[in-house]
Amino acid sequence: MKDIVKEQIKNLPVYETGKPIEYVAREFGLDPDGILKMASNENPLGASPKALEAVRKHISTLNYYPDGGCYELRQKLAKFWNLQPNQFAFGNGSNELLEFVAQCYVDKDDETVFGAQSFIVYKLATIFMGGKCVSVPMPNLKYDLDMLRDAVSEKTKIVFMTNPNNPTGCVLKQDEVVNFVKSLPENVIFCYDEAYAEYEENQVDLRPLIAEGRNVICLRTFSKIYGLAGLRIGYAYTNEQIAGYINRAREPFNVNTLAQVGALAAIDDVEFVEQSRKINNEGRKQFEKAFADLGLEYFSEGGNFVMVKHNKALEAFVQMQKQGVIVRPNVGYGLPDWLRITIGKPEQNQRCIEELKKTL
Ligand SMILES: *Cc1c(COP(=O)(O)O)cnc(C)c1O
Numbered sequence: 001m002k003d004i005v006k007e008q009i010k011n012l013p014v015y016e017t018g019k020p021i022e023y024v025a026r027e028f029g030l031d032p033d034g035i036l037k038m039a040s041n042e043n044p045l046g047a048s049p050k051a052l053e054a055v056r057k058h059i060s061t062l063n064y065y066p067d068g069g070c071y072e073l074r075q076k077l078a079k080f081w082n083l084q085p086n087q088f089a090f091g092n093g094s095n096e097l098l099e100f101v102a103q104c105y106v107d108k109d110d111e112t113v114f115g116a117q118s119f120i121v122y123k124l125a126t127i128f129m130g131g132k133c134v135s136v137p138m139p140n141l142k143y144d145l146d147m148l149r150d151a152v153s154e155k156t157k158i159v160f161m162t163n164p165n166n167p168t169g170c171v172l173k174q175d176e177v178v179n180f181v182k183s184l185p186e187n188v189i190f191c192y193d194e195a196y197a198e199y200e201e202n203q204v205d206l207r208p209l210i211a212e213g214r215n216v217i218c219l220r221t222f223s224k225i226y227g228l229a230g231l232r233i234g235y236a237y238t239n240e241q242i243a244g245y246i247n248r249a250r251e252p253f254n255v256n257t258l259a260q261v262g263a264l265a266a267i268d269d270v271e272f273v274e275q276s277r278k279i280n281n282e283g284r285k286q287f288e289k290a291f292a293d294l295g296l297e298y299f300s301e302g303g304n305f306v307m308v309k310h311n312k313a314l315e316a317f318v319q320m321q322k323q324g325v326i327v328r329p330n331v332g333y334g335l336p337d338w339l340r341i342t343i344g345k346p347e348q349n350q351r352c353i354e355e356l357k358k359t360l
Contacts, residue, residue, distance in 0.1 A: 094234030164302025
């Protein structure tokens with residue numbers, strides 16, 4: 001048979017996820033229960049207990065289709081953000097929303113602009129639509145906003161930005177982001193990925209820009225600080241028109257019932273969020289001190305992870321797995337000498353540090 005698949009599908013790079021615990025257990029003959037995964041920025045405290053309780057309560061309703069409109073969650077978030085219910089769109093994780101945004105705005109040969117060491121899904125979503133990626137260098141693992149702005153051309157449809165950035169963790173302040181958005185031409189969409197925003201003391205707020213009518217799409221997820229990565233739910237808040245377009249791109253039941261009730265309960269779990277933030281701040285200090293003591297170069301600003309430089313990063317990645325600790329190499333991001341480590345509980349961090357030490 002002749003292979004008639006579209007060129008962009010054939011050439012699409014593969015998104016390498018953090019290595020699942022079961023894979024490492026099989027590959028190295030380990031007991032999965034003893035494996036520590038610090039590779040995908042998952043919450044070390046587990047899931048929000050309030051969310052878990054809500055999920056359990058709704059298990060018996062699984063014979064019904066979910067509410068395709070996410071009515072209750074939409075009302076709840078509208079109150080939470082002081083926005084209108086129809087300013088939201090929901091996705092099977094915010095990953096899916098990134099794809100919807102690209103589907104809505106990127107045609108063949110259109111360009112998108114993003115940081116070279118920023119979330120790889122921006123690249124995948126663009127290529128998938130036949131678009132062209134303009135990937136902007138990030139000197140010293142940070143955004144250079146002038147360079148990013150200079151990369152915007154008449155062909156640019158979307159500028160993607162993550163703050164705090166994944167995988168580097170660099171953080172931009174309110175004024176920096178706002179001034180950058182104001183400098184963009186009015187026919188460009190600014191897609192602002194806030195996957196790690198809740199870990200920040202002072203969160204950037206782009207609602208005033210949305211209210212001014214600018215083309216701003218903010219994305220949030222329940223996968224990180226709420227600890228619900230396995231449920232798959234995220235949302236966009238933007239103006240009503242754009243939210244309407246994103247809604248047209250999705251399939252009718254893209255967010256499942258348990259995800260909706262879990263998210264609804266998680267929003268109220270203020271205690272869990274605060275605890276997650278606290279343990280993250282403490283763990284960051286623990287890693288920073290250990291890296292300094294070991295004489296390792298590191299980058300640590302925001303998010304729930306740290307970056308550490310290792311002259312044999314890939315070998316260390318393998319050796320640590322043999323000891324049951326999974327971290328994340330960054331070869332795909334052009335950072336072959338850096339490991340990204342998700343911040344865990346104190347004893348988990350300590351175990352990771354000990355295993356890292358043995359690789360030096
Ligand atoms: C984890 C993450 C997301 C969220 O992904 P989900 O699909 O919601 O699990 C989005 N953007 C970035 C940069 C992330 O790191």
